[in-house]
Amino acid sequence: MGLLDAGIKNHNVLVTSVDNVLNWARLSSLWPMGFGLACCAIEMMATNASNYDLERFGIFPRSSPRQSDLMIVAGTVTMKMAERVIRLYEQMPEPRYVLSMGSCSNCGGPYWEHGYHVLKGVDRIIPVDVYVPGCPPRPESLIGGLMKVQELIRMEQIGISRADALKKLAEKSVDPQFVIERERKAAEA
Amino acid sequence: MEEGKVFSQSVQQSAAAYAIIHEKFGSAVSAFDANETMPFFEVLDARLWRDIALFMRDHAKLKFNYMACLTGMDYQAEEKLGIVCNLESLSLFNHRLAVKVKCERDGGFIPSVACVWHTANWHEREAYDMFGILFTGHPDFRRILCPDDWEGFPLRKDYKVQESYHGIKVPY
């Protein structure tokens, strides 16, 4: 639960745990590294720009890996680029998160079969926390992915490691097919 | 040109340009292949390619000042590699002509025309990168798209992708 949702009972006094405050601070100023690789980067730019306005989530791209918490791998990673991506990832300070945006960085995308020079999935070289499918993902789904990252941060606590949090996140997820069918039925009725 | 067939104006222009080249170089160039989609001729003696290119660029009636495209080719059936150049006289005569040059698959080479048209510089590097065609006299000859230590020439028909690159698995 977010800090602001917790409700303020007494005058100007907030009662919460340190974990919560820390997580709240971290998740509401996620600074991704502003580097685009391919077509998906244009959608990422569109998400940053006027209509979708990522800044309301406290997300603002930084130009340097050393100032960022989140790496959005937006686009096709090629063999030539792979080593650079690793180096950029290593330059980021801990704790760092990786969001893989688009089919290309998830699994090679349209180039999975004949693209000799394309890395088939960025998770072959760096650990990925959240995958956003699509070619390119719509800005809405990128925002959805970013909110998943926020959820992940919120779950991390003393005694709950990233791996546990990821597992819990996966358990919480709903099968989209179920949701789609439920909505369809509701529309028909 | 085949008899009795009427070609569009642009093909006729190309034919006229070809006639001038043929007059000068004679048997070093093949017959003119007139077709509507891409009229071309072939340079039979690859060693003369740069001379022909210079002639095409500088002759007062040709003035092919613009190289639109240079494509590397793998003619597997003929055991040859080659290039296709699409040339044009931009904003002067507006005629277009394509030229083909071929070389042996192993150890063959084609003279570079990077000094004639700057466009050819990167395109020849790309043709080398993709097909392994050697260009002699190129000012800066190395791979352009693939990394320098990439194995093989990807667009050759008999290319097999390498298993790993710097410890990263390449195939899916």
Add this chain to the structure above:
Amino acid sequence: MQELDTAGLGSIRVTRKDDHTVVIEKDLATEQMVLAMGPQHPSTHGVLKLECLTDGEVITQAEPFLGYLHRCFEKCCENVDYPAIVPYTDRLDYLSGMNSEFAYALAVEKLLDIEIPRRVEFIRVIVAELNRIASHLVAIGTYGIDLGAFTPFLFCFRDREIILGLLEWVSGARMLYNYIWIGGLAYDIPSDFLKRVGEFIAYFRPKTVELCNLLTKNEIFVKRTIGIGIMPAEVAINYGWSGPMLRGSGVKWDLRRNDPYSVYPELDFNVPVPDGKLSIVGDCLSRHLVRALEMEESLKIIEQCISKMPATEGFNPRSAIPKRIRPKAGEVYARAENPRGELGFYILSDGKSTKPLRCKARSSCFVNLSAMKDLSKGQLLPDLVAIIGSIDIVLGEVDR
């Protein structure tokens, strides 16, 4: 004139002459330094690496290194059927998918020798021109960012979003459309589409003026682009430049006019070239101006298309698509005017298979970028950003 502080070791004088050219004089022994810019750099517009040899602030050589986004387009083409290549062409120049598809469709149609219904042609021109505006908006917006102006970017993306909405309405996708198919279109346009496009034109006309006031007339922007990266016309042609780059050098060359395709011969539009009043012909500002003016022309083209569009009841946009796309043996080089220049496709067909034997994309950015070395020689380091931005590269097309 600007005197740079060199701590008493000598002096460097940077003078901006009346004709806006920059002269740098120095009597200081300096050391050459190698500066790598990219592949991750906010102003290289993607994954381009530039290795600059600098002498103080002056660039002696800037060598581009490509291939960081080499996605094997040509290999993929050789392994899939003709219609399946269309989505890959989208991903070449991802800012102007419609234009890329258009060029590819033209090439295959030339090889197949088929007739296209007139309505299809008009729809194609409309979507391509809409996409051209969207692409120029990105080019102008990001050029603003490169030179330190953030607001135009937001303005441009706000308007681009409307175009994307329109294109999404016709094709179902925001950016990579797969809409123009060989011999036809994926779908007919929705019934109200032309009306909405008309509304967009009415909305967008004043916005171009706004953008012009914001950027093109902006003193800082002009100072940073005028006289930078001048390219004379002959050299530009020899480098194979095309599109706004070539027109920026004063050559009135537009494939829509000079090698007309589709219904462009019937349409009335200007080909803007800089006249040397606002800028120096061939510099970064000229190239920017050409793009800004071209948006206006595109609006004009769309308007004419709307009024000329033949309305056909029960029109089937897929009627001219052949059942099996298997061109006869032969080769073709066909091209179209992309927002960035000439996009050409060379296709070789053996007449037997449904896959091309060879398909090469001649991309405009690749060719335009190859002049980088000449363009940047002797320029100041901050101006390098202005030069790259004015070339308006899309790495997907450079590396393919």
